[in-house]
Amino acid sequence: MKKLLIFSGLILLFYSCTPLQNQNVALRHPTQTVPVREEVKKLPQSDFYVSDSGVSYLLDVISADVSKASRRYYNANQLKSTLESYVGETVIIDSVAGNRLEIVSAPKVQSFDFYLRGGTITFKSLYQGEYIAEVYNGTQFVSTVRINNKLKYKFTEKENYDIISKAYIDKDFKKLRDSISLYRISFPGSSKDKELSFMLIEIATLEGQTSVVKEEMSYLNSNYQLNESETITSNLNENKENELVALKEDSITPTEILPNKVEEVRVSPAQFGKNFEDGKRALDQSSYAEALVLFEKAKVRATEDEKTALNFYLGKVYYMSGDYNSAKLSLQNVKDIDQNMAEANYYLGVIAHKEGNISKAKDYLNKSRNNNPSSTWGRKSSIYLMKL
Structure with missing residues (x-):
């Protein structure tokens, strides 16, 4: 069964920063006529009850959607409405009268694409939530862009968390990893996020999944104030305590895999190695959608x-x-x-x-x-x- 893990070192990461070729959607209006606001249709979400098998199914659906590399087009006349997209889609907004985009708010996630280039706004994210940016032409404010990025299926946070709790109690590493992955895609920035890392570290340590332990520790150090090994080892079984301490002594340093500051992702030659190695780690952990995105990002300057x-x-x-x-x-x-x-x-x-x-x-x-x-x-x- 195809598995998807978004935060296995993550990284994510994710999203291809390759400049997309402008897809010109001609919007023709009579001369000297003020453009009419065009309504934005709401994208439907199907109700879904998350069960043990449902987690794998949803991750497979997300992975397939990301692989399709679908695009959704809007135009500048629709910017006064909240635009909608499905997770993994690329949103293209053409004919924007501006030259600068500033991110106003976004879910606390690893990374996403949201930029303005050549009169075209490009957006893509693997994480559900509302993303808001402002368009400027020089110093002059032009418009606000709101994008509601959502899954095709709708389910409750409690249902997802119940599956995580059961997997943790059963010490089922794969089920725990996948259900946490789904949770972080669906409910990014949750107050339970730190707790999820501790749960995954504990079970990963029991299973000897060293790379997962290192990555989650790096994620915690990058995003939270921790009391060094004491905070982490207090969440581990006593017979695994020394293993985690040893890992910390191996100079595991925080990485920039999950930056707190959300900004346009720019790919430089130096990023090839990082994206490439992160992609291989994601692949090793069966996080195929994540790995695909990282390898595509690495390809930009390869x-x-x-x-x-x-x-x-x-x-x-x-x-x-x-x-x-x-x-x-x-x-x-x-x-x-x-x-x-x-x-x-x-x-x-x-x-x-x-x-x-x-x-x-x-x-x-x-x-x-x-x-x-x-x-x-x-x-x-x-x-x-x-x-x-």
């Missing part, structure tokens, strides 16, 4: 060699998410010299088999097996070939 590595990881994310067509397109661009070529050929072989192309499946799997016979993926390919 060199040709770096893009080759990204082709593999993007392909793997799509493969794990069940988007086999996108996976194939990325994996086919992986070069033979790439150290992950055996794994890439394995995935391509499986995809070809699913598409009914047995001959091509055998070609890919044989490449993986013959070129890397002693590797994990070479052995997996040998086993898979026996099924064909």
